[in-house]
Amino acid sequence: MGNLKVITFDLYGTLVDWKSSIGNSLDFIRQGLVDEFFRIEFRNVSSIKGFVRYSEILKGTLKEVLNRNNIEYEEDYGEMLVRMFSKSPFFADSIYGLIKLKRKFKIGIISNTEKRLIEITLAGVEDLFDYVITAEDTKFYKPNVMAFEDSLKIMDIKKDEILHISSYPEYDLETARKLGIRNVHFKRYNLISRIFNNKVFYFHI
Structure with missing residues (x-):
């Protein structure tokens, strides 16, 4: 690992269980909405232009999922989801x-x-944690490369001084790989990636 100075993590879905917190919220409204929610959430953060607070992305994603399933959206549903998300357990x-x-x-x-x-x-x-960097700090959402580039600037470190760990190749690891940042796929929820050939990498530090 040589010059490794900082180990960074994705938080939601890697360190904390956002699938249970979001899943419980959606199941309260109606069973069977979870997979659709996460597909649309990834599409939304991947395609967003300019900065929008994540709480609004969550609410907008929920509204779209409910509309697709002929369920009337309530502001209280959106607020419930945001609060449940924020309480995702480690x-x-x-x-x-x-x-x-x-x-x-x-x-x-x-x-x-x-x-x-x-x-x-x-x-x-x-x-x-020594560094806590959010999309609100960088004004970019992963998988945008600028989410990582600006995070490196905030931490004042070089690409070869960081190891990034995530359960999500599509949000984190594909971008880290493109930038030449060392990365580890920490497998949760049976997620796989086309670029990792369904392999899990372990580092003994």
Whole structure:
């Protein structure tokens, strides 16, 4: 690992279980909406022009999913979803691993969210992170390359000094790979990627 200085993580879906928090919200409205929601959410963050707060992206995605399924959207549904998202619980192995890694490296987050929401998610574990960078800071959403480029500037590190870890090739790892950033596919939810040939990479640090 040589010159490695910072290990960064995707947050939602990698360190915390956003599928359960969002899934519970959607199931409250109607069963069977979860997969469609995540497909549309990725399309929305991938195609967005200019900066929009992530809370508005969540609400807009929910509204589209409900409209597609002939369900009337309520503002309270949107607010429920945003609050549930912000309370996404940490996986136990995330906390355990972060405690160990923090002894040797600086730890960061690069996340598609906004400051007020991530503050809620990280309440009680803020001390485990040296850098917390959101789309509100960079004004770009992953997989846009500028989300990573601007994060590197904020942390004042070079591409060869960082290792990025994510469960999502499509949000994070494909872009990191294009930029020459070392990366690890941390497998959650049985997600696979065409560029990783369904392999999981392990680094002993």
